[in-house]
Amino acid sequence: MLLTRIDGQARAIMKVCLHLGGPLERDGDELVCSWRNARSSLDGGSKLAGPGHPDLPLLHLPIKVIDGVVNYVHKD
């Protein structure tokens, strides 16, 4: 998981490629899959290049920062 801030908002993004589940690594403002080089933007999570469906966003976990601590927000 990548924990970062985008436009002042804390974000938790799963570092798993939505093509076939390869590992994603950060490269500036993008996440890049080392298997077949799919690239996605960190801000909106849209796919920029590579295999897989272009409209699949990255997986974001629901989090909330409370008193400086990142909390997972469970939704029923």
Ligand code: FES
């Ligand atoms: S699994 Fe990442 S590009 Fe295919």
